[in-house]
Amino acid sequence: MAPHKAPDSSRRSDRSRRAIYDAALALVGESGYRRTTIEGIAARAGVGKQTIYRWWPSKAAVLMEAFLDLAARAAEEAAPQAHGADPQDGGAEYGIPDTGDLAADLKLVLRATVDELNDPLMEAPTRALTAEGIVDAKLGAEFVEKLLDPQLALYVTRLRAAQEAGQLRPDADPRIALELLIAPLTHRWLLRTLPLTHAYADTIVDYALGGLAPRS
């Protein structure tokens, strides 16, 4: 394909879509969720309001998709080796590796999560959306269903495999077990209590797997 060939309509759509995502994330990061409007996103993206309404039913829907796209890109950038699938599949489609060494696999994924959370591109929009979900139960539920639950499902899958391999307590509920791994990272990041580092991620995996009580 010649480099200067006029873009066809699908390429034009791709460019508009990318511009809309970028505008939506920038605005929500700068002004917060409530003050971000479809009109504002359209103006910043240089598209008509109707273009946005043709593709998405609401502001929440645009933002949710912009986020899925951002998370997929950030995950890919932070640790391509931790994620198998094509980034085009969306943020929730990559899996947790299974090398047979549960601790090593979890450390790899939690370190990648640390990098994503510390990525300045993610910072402001993720905080804005999370904060709004905390006070707005309906938006929060959508956030959990579309963005968080698909990620948690990957942990359930990996922990179940570990259980079958005898690396996880047979009586542990993987859906609860995963919270010991991911909640400390989220807590530290959201509340900014202490620095969120790779060493911290490693320690959380060691403590969660080995337990805080002494092993005899």
Added chain:
Amino acid sequence: MAPHKAPDSSRRSDRSRRAIYDAALALVGESGYRRTTIEGIAARAGVGKQTIYRWWPSKAAVLMEAFLDLAARAAEEAAPQAHGADPQDGGAEYGIPDTGDLAADLKLVLRATVDELNDPLMEAPTRALTAEGIVDAKLGAEFVEKLLDPQLALYVTRLRAAQEAGQLRPDADPRIALELLIAPLTHRWLLRTLPLTHAYADTIVDYALGGLAPRS
């Protein structure tokens, strides 16, 4: 003292202070942190604006104190047996019991935390303040310093005692260990992923102390 004796000025101050706390918490829960103003708090509390400015330098300062007071009252109500000290001392002054049984003591305190988080009086204002702290780094730092860190210090104290008693791994850092206990509760509550119950608190303590890996 006769029941109908005219209140002296210190009792009048106490009543004003209580009315200001109640008004501040109600407003922040209804309208969010940003739309709550000193003027609005004064009007709702039925006091002059100057009364508030005489006692507190800023909106953040009033709210922070109202919260400390609310947390102390909620803690007292949720589980008086879990807290030794006088509620007048403020929310951060009660300790974690030390009966010699670390698991039992942690379950008692985490169950009380579940009750506090599920208390409808706490719900809206706590969510509003937490959400604002997530997007406003300065307010978030104040929130952590004045409200969260004093609570975390109680866990550090209790976990250190457990370590000396041989009930906690000698190589565990109590400041990190506590995050495995409290972060899952905060995560579930903030993001509303799944119900926050006493059974959940118990399970978190069991998993954190015993570890997710099988014990041989």
